[in-house]
Amino acid sequence: MLGESRGGRIVVVGASLAGLRAAETLRAEGFAGSLTLIGDEEHPPYDRPPLSKQVLLGKVPADRTGLPQRRRLDAHWKLGVRAAGLDPVGKRVLLADGADVPFDRLLIATGTRARPWPNLDEAAMDGVFTLRTREDAVGLAKCLDARPRRVLVVGAGFTGSEIASACRERGLDVTVAERGPAPLVGALGGTLGELAAKLQRAHGVDLRCGVTVTALEGDDRLTGAQFSDGTRIDADIAVIALGAVRNTEWLAESGLAAGPRGVTCDAGCRAFDMYGIVTDDIFAAGDVARFPHPLFEYQLLSLEHWGNAVAQAEVAAHNMVNPGPRRRPHLTVPAFWSSQFGLNIKSVGVPTFSDQVVIAQGSLKDARLVAVYGYRGRVTAAVSVNQARSLEYYERLIETAAPFPPPPGAADQRESPVPMPSDVPDPKVLSHGPTVALTGHLPDRRLTVLRPAR
Amino acid sequence: MAADTLFQRITDYTHRADPYPLYAELRENGVARQDDGSYLVGTYHEIAALLHDPRISSDRRHRTAPDETAGAAEALPPSFIGLDDPEHHRLRGLAMRSFGPPHTPDRIDGMHEEITRIVRDLIAGFQGRERIDVVDDFAYPLPVTVICRLLGVPTEDEPRFRLWSDAIVAGFDPTPGEDPVERQRAGTEARKAMGLYLGELAERRRGHPSDDMLSAFVNDAGPGGQLTPLETMTTAVLLLIAGHETTVNLITNGMLTLLRHPEALERLRGEPALMPRAVEELLRFEPPVHMLPQRTPLADVEVAGITVPRGSPLILMLASGNRDPRRFSDPDRFDPAREDNQHLGFGSGVHSCFGAPLARLETQIALHELLQHLDTPRLVEDPPEYRRSPVLRGPRHLFIERGGV
Ligand SMILES: Cc1cc2nc3c(=O)[nH]c(=O)nc-3n(C[C@H](O)[C@H](O)[C@H](O)COP(=O)(O)OP(=O)(O)OC[C@H]3O[C@@H](n4cnc5c(N)ncnc54)[C@H](O)[C@@H]3O)c2cc1C
Ligand code: HEM
Numbered sequence: 001m002l003g004e005s006r007g008g009r010i011v012v013v014g015a016s017l018a019g020l021r022a023a024e025t026l027r028a029e030g031f032a033g034s035l036t037l038i039g040d041e042e043h044p045p046y047d048r049p050p051l052s053k054q055v056l057l058g059k060v061p062a063d064r065t066g067l068p069q070r071r072r073l074d075a076h077w078k079l080g081v082r083a084a085g086l087d088p089v090g091k092r093v094l095l096a097d098g099a100d101v102p103f104d105r106l107l108i109a110t111g112t113r114a115r116p117w118p119n120l121d122e123a124a125m126d127g128v129f130t131l132r133t134r135e136d137a138v139g140l141a142k143c144l145d146a147r148p149r150r151v152l153v154v155g156a157g158f159t160g161s162e163i164a165s166a167c168r169e170r171g172l173d174v175t176v177a178e179r180g181p182a183p184l185v186g187a188l189g190g191t192l193g194e195l196a197a198k199l200q201r202a203h204g205v206d207l208r209c210g211v212t213v214t215a216l217e218g219d220d221r222l223t224g225a226q227f228s229d230g231t232r233i234d235a236d237i238a239v240i241a242l243g244a245v246r247n248t249e250w251l252a253e254s255g256l257a258a259g260p261r262g263v264t265c266d267a268g269c270r271a272f273d274m275y276g277i278v279t280d281d282i283f284a285a286g287d288v289a290r291f292p293h294p295l296f297e298y299q300l301l302s303l304e305h306w307g308n309a310v311a312q313a314e315v316a317a318h319n320m321v322n323p324g325p326r327r328r329p330h331l332t333v334p335a336f337w338s339s340q341f342g343l344n345i346k347s348v349g350v351p352t353f354s355d356q357v358v359i360a361q362g363s364l365k366d367a368r369l370v371a372v373y374g375y376r377g378r379v380t381a382a383v384s385v386n387q388a389r390s391l392e393y394y395e396r397l398i399e400t401a402a403p404f405p406p407p408p409g410a411a412d413q414r415e416s417p418v419p420m421p422s423d424v425p426d427p428k429v430l431s432h433g434p435t436v437a438l439t440g441h442l443p444d445r446r447l448t449v450l451r452p453a454r
Numbered sequence: 455m456a457a458d459t460l461f462q463r464i465t466d467y468t469h470r471a472d473p474y475p476l477y478a479e480l481r482e483n484g485v486a487r488q489d490d491g492s493y494l495v496g497t498y499h500e501i502a503a504l505l506h507d508p509r510i511s512s513d514r515r516h517r518t519a520p521d522e523t524a525g526a527a528e529a530l531p532p533s534f535i536g537l538d539d540p541e542h543h544r545l546r547g548l549a550m551r552s553f554g555p556p557h558t559p560d561r562i563d564g565m566h567e568e569i570t571r572i573v574r575d576l577i578a579g580f581q582g583r584e585r586i587d588v589v590d591d592f593a594y595p596l597p598v599t600v601i602c603r604l605l606g607v608p609t610e611d612e613p614r615f616r617l618w619s620d621a622i623v624a625g626f627d628p629t630p631g632e633d634p635v636e637r638q639r640a641g642t643e644a645r646k647a648m649g650l651y652l653g654e655l656a657e658r659r660r661g662h663p664s665d666d667m668l669s670a671f672v673n674d675a676g677p678g679g680q681l682t683p684l685e686t687m688t689t690a691v692l693l694l695i696a697g698h699e700t701t702v703n704l705i706t707n708g709m710l711t712l713l714r715h716p717e718a719l720e721r722l723r724g725e726p727a728l729m730p731r732a733v734e735e736l737l738r739f740e741p742p743v744h745m746l747p748q749r750t751p752l753a754d755v756e757v758a759g760i761t762v763p764r765g766s767p768l769i770l771m772l773a774s775g776n777r778d779p780r781r782f783s784d785p786d787r788f789d790p791a792r793e794d795n796q797h798l799g800f801g802s803g804v805h806s807c808f809g810a811p812l813a814r815l816e817t818q819i820a821l822h823e824l825l826q827h828l829d830t831p832r833l834v835e836d837p838p839e840y841r842r843s844p845v846l847r848g849p850r851h852l853f854i855e856r857g858g859v
Pocket of ligand 2: 746
């Protein structure tokens with residue numbers, strides 16, 4: 001059994017962060033068979049987070065964000081080729097160039113792409129960008145070098161806010177249009193959204209919330225934009241930051257549970273088919289995967305986090321070369337970071353999985369704080385602003401399903417803090433099951449335990 | 455003797471050379487309340503959790519039992535190692551402005567050549583001598599010279615501040631039983647004297663900037679403001695002591711450990727690229743800072759099933775956590791290539807060592823150069839004579855016969 005799982009042919013589709021880390025783990029775990037990585041980008045795997053940060057600022061050239069390869073992979077790389085289909089019966093990946101690649105086990109790591117501007121003619125104008133790839137970043141950085149009169153950023157999520165921040169740091173005029181009441185609300189809720197709004201304005205952003213962009217103006221080149229409130233601006237550049245679309249179209253005919261919300265898989269990263277039956281030779285990891293997490297009532301999570309891509313890829317790879325009883329669940333607590341407008345924001349847990357929030361340390365006034373999120377009386381997330389070192393403690397609270405609000409007594413807790421509504425889209429939970437906690441420190445000794453209802 | 459508490463035995467000088475069996479006992483016993491009301495924690499995961507727990511204060515003034523040092527009327531206020539956020543954060547940030555990223559990212563890397571030169575000069579001084587003391591001839595003068603350059607303190611004054619430094623270190627020695635009041639009073643005095651001395655050096659640079667940290671403290675103001683003259687004193691004292699009393703032990707413990715593990719020594723000689731990892735393993739295996747005796751919970755805190763009441767002295771045994779088999783496989787083995795080595799040698803959390811990049815660089819260069827220049831070094835006595843402190847633990851002298859250059 002062991003020998004069998006360490007040999008054979010493994011194919012990884014998607015040669016970016018999750019694909020590379022999985023490939024490295026496969027080799028580290030002793031996989032000695034043939035390994036093929038298929039990626040539709042021309043480049044060897046590179047890192048995306050710097051694209052909206054150091055690269056836009058001109059501090060790091062876009063071609064210097066390659067991901068370090070931590071071990072020899074001895075792999076067949078098929079770069080610049082798109083996977084166009086999957087034949088799960090014949091166990092072949094069908095390539096856009098007509099070739100096919102047979103596999104014994106497959107990892108789906110095709111991630112996401114930027115959601116495009118819906119009006120295709122407007123999207124095709126010069127000066128209209130999205131930001132997901134190295135080419136996007138090179139093009140955008142070059143246009144920013146030419147000192148446009150004004151940049152319009154459509155959408156104030158993390159990527160949009162980071163782009164706006166980079167533009168302000170370069171001294172460019174920026175308008176940010178956001179349909180919601182404040183930047184980052186979708187991810188962090190009302191309290192921190194308000195802080196983000198205040199900071200953007202303090203940094204000179206023309207922030208317009210509660211409006212949508214109704215039209216991008218121009219012929220071949222962008223010249224301006226119109227808003228739903230009847231106003232308009234002149235702008236030379238528009239960056240569309242409306243979130244991500246999962247790259248699952250190539251799986252449409254595969255019979256897998258793959259769709260706009262991702263490829264559904266179990267906690268061991270094995271993909272489900274469309275009937276909800278788990279496959280045993282097809283795995284998924286990274287931004288494309290959608291998986292149940294016991295800490296969040298087994299809801300299916302789709303995360304667009306660097307750290308999740310790495311951790312999930314490692315679990316998927318481990319499970320691809322280990323027999324049933326040795327397999328591991330993907331139980332890491334979700335975490336991500338962002339830097340913008342002089343703020344270093346870090347998050348653990350799932351802030352949107354909450355009904356209340358409390359400022360447990362620091363203060364909004366100083367823009368240095370830890371906000372802790374709770375759902376039905378237990379801690380489910382924490383977000384630090386310029387106070388990243390404090391976060392590990394809250395990760396523990398999340399893992400152990402500790403009661404919310406967290407115990408008082410922090411040295412830098414201002415006055416006795418009052419929980420407020422977290423103002424995030426209500427987690428759509430139908431029933432309230434028993435609370436689940438995680439124990440154990442090492443990946444192979446982690447356990448899920450049930451806590452009796454309080 | 456049987457009635458001695460574990461902490462008494464740990465701090466007892468007779469166990470200085472090998473406290474590790476006592477640490478194993480401590481880990482067995484879980485969180486250990488001592489007769490004097492203090493609590494000892496020796497397991498890795500509990501220490502790590504407490505180092506990140508915002509309810510654990512570094513400020514001794516939060517202790518329920520009166521603290522003689524803090525009470526002294528004319529004592530200097532605590533430096534940021536003894537303060538909590540947000541004050542701690544503000545002061546650490548101001549000090550960091552002239553030491554590291556983001557404001558001064560190249561300070562430490564830029565010292566590579568200079569450190570190498572100082573190291574080679576010290577090694578050149580071994581010429582013609584068969585027996586050397588790794589401490590006095592090498593591991594002590596190196597970090598002192600470096601921290602003096604960095605701060606802008608004349609190295610000639612070293613004899614003066616060495617006395618102060620000794621008294622300050624003795625002042626926070628938590629060894630129970632001995633009457634601490636006199637020691638603490640002397641420590642407080644010495645700290646004040648050193649503060650005045652460094653404050654004056656800094657004031658002389660006001661308006662006459664030079665390329666050192668004391669000058670930056672009084673001349674550079676960032677968006678976060680500037681250190682006050684009093685804060686300049688406490689911060690400069692902290693840096694001088696920290697830069698002075700710790701790296702010496704890492705280098706010395708490092709040499710001692712390598713001499714006890716000749717195969718590791720040979721391996722490092724042939725594979726210098728392994729040195730950074732070997733230094734991390736030294737920080738785990740023989741850390742210079744064995745315990746953090748300064749913590750106090752601000753609320754009743756549960757640790758491994760025991761409630762530590764608010765205001766009690768809480769002592770975190772870093773060196774014990776570093777040998778916890780629940781965290782490190784085969785923890786009593788020295789493995790210079792160890793992977794996944796998140797040791798507690800530099801602490802963790804908001805107070806994690808400010809000078810770590812410098813200490814790493816100094817030790818990597820120091821041990822590398824020693825290995826390249828000593829042919830067949832031999833230990834003269836094992837174990838060597840240790841310094842008194844159970845907190846900053848290391849040999850007082852380490853005599854070796856150097857066997858060729
Ligand atoms: C600008 C930007 C900033 C970010 N900043 C942060 C941050 O600060 N913090 C954070 O936690 N996360 C951040 N992220 C998210 C992070 O980069 C992603 O979570 C991570 O890249 C996910 O890796 P992945 O390998 O799962 O997917 P991806 O990186 O999306 O890789 C998928 C790869 O598969 C390829 N592919 C897709 N379809 C096919 C096909 N049919 N055939 C072949 N190849 C295909 C794609 O071209 C791509 O190369 C950021 C992302 C962006 C774009
Ligand atoms: C090998 C050498 C060193 C070791 C093992 C070491 C170890 C430590 C440890 C364990 C702490 C945590 C203290 C606590 O949590 O209470 C600490 C803090 C500190 N160290 Fe070091 N240190 C070393 C070298 C240095 C050097 C060279 C400097 C100065 C340049 C320095 C400056 C500091 C400062 C200022 C703090 C306080 C940080 C804070 O409170 O935020 N250290 N060190």
